[in-house]
Amino acid sequence: MASPxxxxxxxxxxxxxxxxxxxxxxxxxxxxxxxxxxTGLRQKVGNYPGVTVEKKxxxxxxxxxxxxxxxxxxxxxxxxxxxxxxxxxxDVLLGRQAxxxxxxxxxxxxxxxxxxxxxxxxxxxxELNIPIVVALNMVDVAEKNGVVIDIMALREKLxxxxxxxxxxxxxxxxxxxxxxxxSPLPPPTIWTQMPIVLEREVMGLARQLPVAPDIARxxxxxxxxxHEAALDEVTHHDRAIIExxxxxxxxxxxxxxxxxxxxxxxxxxxxxxxxxxxxHTGDSHFxxxxxxxxxxxxxxxxxxxxxxxxxxxLMFFCIFTVAQVPxxxxxxxxxxxxxxxxxxxxxxxxxxxxxxxxxAGVGGVVVFLPxxxxxxxxxxxxxxTGYMARAAFIMDRLMSKAGLHGxxxxxxxxxxxxxxxxxxxxxxxxxxxxxxxxxxxxxxMSCSARLPVYSLMIAVLIPGHSAMxxxxxxxxxxxxxxxxxxxxxxxxxxxxxxGETPMxxxxxPPYRMPSWKGVALRMWERSGLFMRRAGTVILALSVLLWAxxxxxxxxxxxxxxxxxxxxxxxxxxxHAIEPAIKPLGYDWKIGIGLIGSFAAxxxxxxxxxxxxxxxxxxxxxxxxxxxxxxxxxxNDGSPMFTxxxxxxxxxxxxxxxxCISTVAVVRRETNSWRWPLFQIFYMTGLxxxxxxxxxxxxxxxxxx
Amino acid sequence: xxxxxDQLSVAALVGGAxxxxxxxxxxxxxxGKNCGSDCGCGTSKASKAGR
Amino acid sequence: xxxASHKPTYTLARARVGERLRxxxxxxxxxxxxxxxxxGFQDRVEVRKVADGxxxxxxxxxxxxxxxxxxxxxxxxxKIAA
Numbered sequence: 001m002a003s004p005x006x007x008x009x010x011x012x013x014x015x016x017x018x019x020x021x022x023x024x025x026x027x028x029x030x031x032x033x034x035x036x037x038x039t040g041l042r043q044k045v046g047n048y049p050g051v052t053v054e055k056k057x058x059x060x061x062x063x064x065x066x067x068x069x070x071x072x073x074x075x076x077x078x079x080x081x082x083x084x085x086x087x088x089x090x091d092v093l094l095g096r097q098a099x100x101x102x103x104x105x106x107x108x109x110x111x112x113x114x115x116x117x118x119x120x121x122x123x124x125x126x127e128l129n130i131p132i133v134v135a136l137n138m139v140d141v142a143e144k145n146g147v148v149i150d151i152m153a154l155r156e157k158l159x160x161x162x163x164x165x166x167x168x169x170x171x172x173x174x175x176x177x178x179x180x181x182x183s184p185l186p187p188p189t190i191w192t193q194m195p196i197v198l199e200r201e202v203m204g205l206a207r208q209l210p211v212a213p214d215i216a217r218x219x220x221x222x223x224x225x226x227h228e229a230a231l232d233e234v235t236h237h238d239r240a241i242i243e244x245x246x247x248x249x250x251x252x253x254x255x256x257x258x259x260x261x262x263x264x265x266x267x268x269x270x271x272x273x274x275x276x277x278x279x280h281t282g283d284s285h286f287x288x289x290x291x292x293x294x295x296x297x298x299x300x301x302x303x304x305x306x307x308x309x310x311x312x313x314l315m316f317f318c319i320f321t322v323a324q325v326p327x328x329x330x331x332x333x334x335x336x337x338x339x340x341x342x343x344x345x346x347x348x349x350x351x352x353x354x355x356x357x358x359x360a361g362v363g364g365v366v367v368f369l370p371x372x373x374x375x376x377x378x379x380x381x382x383x384x385t386g387y388m389a390r391a392a393f394i395m396d397r398l399m400s401k402a403g404l405h406g407x408x409x410x411x412x413x414x415x416x417x418x419x420x421x422x423x424x425x426x427x428x429x430x431x432x433x434x435x436x437x438x439x440x441x442x443x444x445m446s447c448s449a450r451l452p453v454y455s456l457m458i459a460v461l462i463p464g465h466s467a468m469x470x471x472x473x474x475x476x477x478x479x480x481x482x483x484x485x486x487x488x489x490x491x492x493x494x495x496x497x498x499g500e501t502p503m504x505x506x507x508x509p510p511y512r513m514p515s516w517k518g519v520a521l522r523m524w525e526r527s528g529l530f531m532r533r534a535g536t537v538i539l540a541l542s543v544l545l546w547a548x549x550x551x552x553x554x555x556x557x558x559x560x561x562x563x564x565x566x567x568x569x570x571x572x573x574x575h576a577i578e579p580a581i582k583p584l585g586y587d588w589k590i591g592i593g594l595i596g597s598f599a600a601x602x603x604x605x606x607x608x609x610x611x612x613x614x615x616x617x618x619x620x621x622x623x624x625x626x627x628x629x630x631x632x633x634x635n636d637g638s639p640m641f642t643x644x645x646x647x648x649x650x651x652x653x654x655x656x657x658x659c660i661s662t663v664a665v666v667r668r669e670t671n672s673w674r675w676p677l678f679q680i681f682y683m684t685g686l687x688x689x690x691x692x693x694x695x696x697x698x699x700x701x702x703x704x
Numbered sequence: 705x706x707x708x709x710d711q712l713s714v715a716a717l718v719g720g721a722x723x724x725x726x727x728x729x730x731x732x733x734x735x736g737k738n739c740g741s742d743c744g745c746g747t748s749k750a751s752k753a754g755r
Numbered sequence: 756x757x758x759a760s761h762k763p764t765y766t767l768a769r770a771r772v773g774e775r776l777r778x779x780x781x782x783x784x785x786x787x788x789x790x791x792x793x794x795g796f797q798d799r800v801e802v803r804k805v806a807d808g809x810x811x812x813x814x815x816x817x818x819x820x821x822x823x824x825x826x827x828x829x830x831x832x833x834k835i836a837a
Contacts, residue, residue, distance in 0.1 A: 078793045082786065116816045117795045145817065227786060261783055264792045281817075292805050292814065299806050348710040353717060393821045397809035405823070406810070503787045504810050504823035507794070536724070543721035547714075 017059075019068045020101055021180055024089060024125065025109030026118050027075030028386070028509040030137040032056075033167040034109055035072040036521060038177070055088075055100070062181025063174075071103065074427075077117075079124045079218075080225055082430045090222075093128055094215055096236060105131045105185050107176065112142035112149055112164075113510075115279050116271055122158065123192050123267040127221065129214040131185035134162045135176055140169075141510075146281065153278035159190035168515055187214075192270040194221075197255045198262055201248040208244055209237070224248060224259045291510045295390070304394040311387075315378045316478075319371050326370040334363030353546055356609075361542020364452065364606045365534050369527060372448050375417040376526050377519060384514035388413075389506055396504055402486045403493030405504045408438040412485065415445035416478075419662045421526075423669055433497040437489050439669060440679055443662050444485040446478045446654060449602040453653045456605050459626045461646040473650075481654045484686070533661070538600060545570070545596050545607060565589075565611060570596070584652070584691040585645045587634065594652075601658040644698040648691040655690050657683035762834065767802070768811060768827030776802045776832040788829050794820060802832060 025031045039058025056072040073092060074085035081087045088097065095102030108125050110118040125132055134154075142149060155162045161179040165172030194202060202224060206216035223245045226234070231242055252259045297303050338359045345351040382388045388410055396406030407429050415422030422442045429435040446454075454477055458470050493499075548570040554563060565571045566588075573595050574588035581591055589611050596607035605625075612628045632640040657663070657680050666676040698704075764779050778800045782788045795816045796802070805819060806812040811827045812819055 077790065080789065080793065082790055114816065114818045117818060120793055120795070147817070230786075258783055260789060261792060264789070265797070268792075268795070268797050291819065295805060295812060295819070299808070299812060301808055348707075349714045350710050350717075353714050389821070393810060393812070396821075396823070400809065406821075503785075503826035504821060505787055505790055505794075505826060506821040508812060508819035508821055510819070540721035540724040543717055544725075547718045547721075 016067065017069045018062075018066045019104045019180070020071070021068055021105045021107060022071045022073050022092060022103035023107045023109060024073045024093070024121070025075060025135075026077055026111065026114075026121060027507065029075070029109045029111040029114075029118060030165075030167045031075060031109045032072060033515055033518060034107070034135060034137065034165070034173075034176070035070060036518060037167055037170060037173055039070055060177070063178045064181065066181055068180065070107075071100070076121065078121060079222060083428055084435075085427045093125070093130070094219065095212070103130060105133065105180060107133050107135050107180060109135045109137050112136045112139045113145050113147060115142075115147070115149065116268075116275055119271045119274060120264075120267060123270060124218075126158070126160070126188040126191040127218045129187050129218070131187050132160045133176065133179045133185075134158060134160055135165050135167075135172070136162055137165045137167050139164045140166045148280040150278045150280075154274065157190075157274040157277055158188075160188055192263075192267045194263055194266050195257060198224075198252060198257055198259065198266075201252055201259075205241075205244060205248055208241060221263060224252075225263055227260065294511055295508070298387070298390045299393050304390070308391055308394055311382070315375070318378070319374050323370040323374050327367050330363070330367045330369065334359055334367070337363075349550070352550065353543065357542045357546030358539065360609060361545065361603065361606045362534055362539050365449075365538045365600075365602050366531070368448050368451065368602070369530060371451065372417060372530055373523050373527055375448065376523050379414060379417065380519035380522050381514045384512065384519060386509040386511050389508045392506060393508070398486075400501070402489040403501055404434055404437060404489055405501050407504070407506060408434060408489075411438050411442055412445055415442040415447060418447050418449070419443040419445070419659065420665050423662065423665050426669070431499070431502045433493075433499045434501060436670065436675065437492045437497055439666055440492060440675070440682075441485040441489045443657055443659065443679070443683065444481050444488065444655065446481040447659075449600065449659065450477075450653055452602050452605045453597075454650055456608065456626070456629075457646045457650045460629050460641050461643055463626060463630065477650055477654050480651065484655060488682075488686075537661070538603070541599055541603060542606065545603065548573075549592065549607075549611070565592075580688075583696065584648055584688070585642070585695040586649075587640065589632075590649070597658050599658070599660040601653060601656070604653070642704050644695050644703055647698075648694040651694050652687045652691040654687075655683060656687035764831045764833045766828045767804070767813065767822075767830040767832050768824045770804050770832055770834075772804050772807050774804055775835045776804065777835050778802060779831045779833050781831070782829040785829065787826055791822070791826070791830065794818075796830060801835065 023031055023035050035056065035058065038060040058070050058072075060068055060070050062068055071092070073089040076086040076089045078086070079090045079093070081090050091097040092100050093103070093106070106125055106128075108122050110122060122132075122134060136149065136151070136154070139149065149164075151162055151164050161182075163172050163175045163179055165176065167173070193199065202217060202220045205224065206220035209216050209219050211219050223231070223234070223237070223241070226245070228246070231245060234242060249259045252262075298307050338355045341351060341354050341359065345354070382391070391413070392406035392409050394406075395409040399406055399409055408426075410428070411422045411425040413422075414425050419442050422445070423439050426435045426438045426442070429438060454474055458473050461473070462469060493501075549565060549568050551568060554567055566575075570592045571588065574591035577591045577595065578586075578588045581594065586594075592611050593604045593607045597604035608629070609625045612625060612632065629641050630639075634640050663676045663680065666679060667673060670676070767776070770776055778796055778798055780798065781791060781796055795818075800815060803814045804811060805814050810821050810823050812821050
């Protein structure tokens, strides 16, 4: 079906925004599908300041062409929040979020096949005094499940516009657009009435709150339903308000009303009345569904693991084989470009900078784009189909041994792509300490930037062996990362961040066909972010590294390239750290690689090619670099890259925190420098110790 | 190639790369309150005040 | 514990897979239980246990929720006659 959204026919985006609309709803109710359908490619992905929660905004146009700004809020079950992303949704709706205005209207997306539970959030939204349009999504799924919803009755009971939709097929989008652009859009007139004693306390507290009168009731109700410990952590109200809240809670307790559960019960009573009038369920509601049967297999103690490992194997197989073809194209492209520059520019520093610095540095990173895309493709499908929640479920037993729960597994899985989305995914973990532990260990999972380092070292270690043997060593490195991550989580949970793990509570979304458009859009977004990084940070870094390895030039013009390197800035730095890395079997040249890759580990390969193949004509190809490294000798004439040094270097890269972007994200997520610094310290220490054990231990055992 | 042009262009590129990092750093500091971009600074004073 | 019926009650963690159950009470104190209530684990609501292992999966109001065994101990249920 043709989508009614058309980017080309859209009025100019410079038109003034007339309305600011937020799109809210439970997780997995189709919010993002509606957001994508309304905004098309006119999206902007950013972050809310202070937290690593993604902020997605986009422009869309009402039925008369009026421009509106649409904000995709994180999915939440309730305004009584339990995780950082739910807190962002609440703060935006209450106008507390810095840099984000309070919305003029809310599109509240409701999963029709799960109406009662979804109406709970609607009930809370109705209390916020913001105009609401309810988008009743997935009515087709509901019908298939034997659920019949009387839209007119629902509209009447809720007192707000209700639009029946099948967002994946574009059904109802025009009506939704019309409903949102209606002017004026009145605020809700119906909301849940609380028990009279509670209502009196709410109004009393609302009068004392220094907030706008239209949200005072909602704020007061949220405060009154906080547990004592949570109340003590509230910082956006002064002490007097907190004390008044506690006093009100006490009075309610004496009157026999539990201020925490009473509003929930009242809302569900009201939902019961709404559903009695508008919602008719067949008896199939409780029959075992297809999803139940599939769950019987995929969450089975044995078969669940078989399915999980099979899926992981397929994913990594595709990453290492399918990606090879486009990777070769990119490599050929950058080789060709390097050659073109070499052919067209005379021998000069500028040519060296362009070929060795810019093209080798940026090309060496961009070459991983296909692998990253495939990884995101798989992760997107696992998430869209609802399998991710099952993976978290079966991993819960293993994770609980390390003191974490299954939810921590999803960020760790994402970290195989890159620790940054992994760390961003920790926002769904409710418990602060568990989130910190997950953040601390997530970068130990081997990310895609480590691949080039492993590939190079394996090529030096066992040239000419079969792909299977190489893949085997690669797998060992991945397993080492996982193993150490679990071990460190266990240590942190027992020593550093002691605390009870909250009990697992996780919705298992029904299995669905993935939205290919959504998966494609996410891959597009990610590749954009990755390319922007390659074009900015990596580019600038490569230029600087090249300069450090080139200047100052030796006074003697006949100096060999390796003498020139030795007295360059990079060479001096390499010499400076040599004492620290000598016990690992490394010399100052490897030291340059280690320093160079401190900001981004993938730079190691580029640096090594600058360091070792300065004399080689074809610097883009890994084979001459591999041969140069294999033939590299120590001062005493023994080979430099012995098996122990190669394995030690790989172990070092498995364990070291060499990624400036991850440091920045951890800094932002934890809101202090303490944790990222600790992370750099412990991971570098671990890396050093690991490489030391491999080298010295191996020597003691008689290897070389 | 004229050595002067060569040296000047290299100096411009290296200087540009350096300037890139300096500007990035300064912008993050200046935007301390709230830069609103996805640059990774996120040092919102509001968030430090505790949310 | 007060219930209108005289059927034996037990916790969700101990119920058998495939049983149709009705929520009798749920602990009032812990934050996880508040979220369970918000997800629809209200008194008298029907639940069916779908899977059991290190954690439990149950079906409630047409959705499936995975909850830890420990949390399952906080929910008392009774069996509904088939």
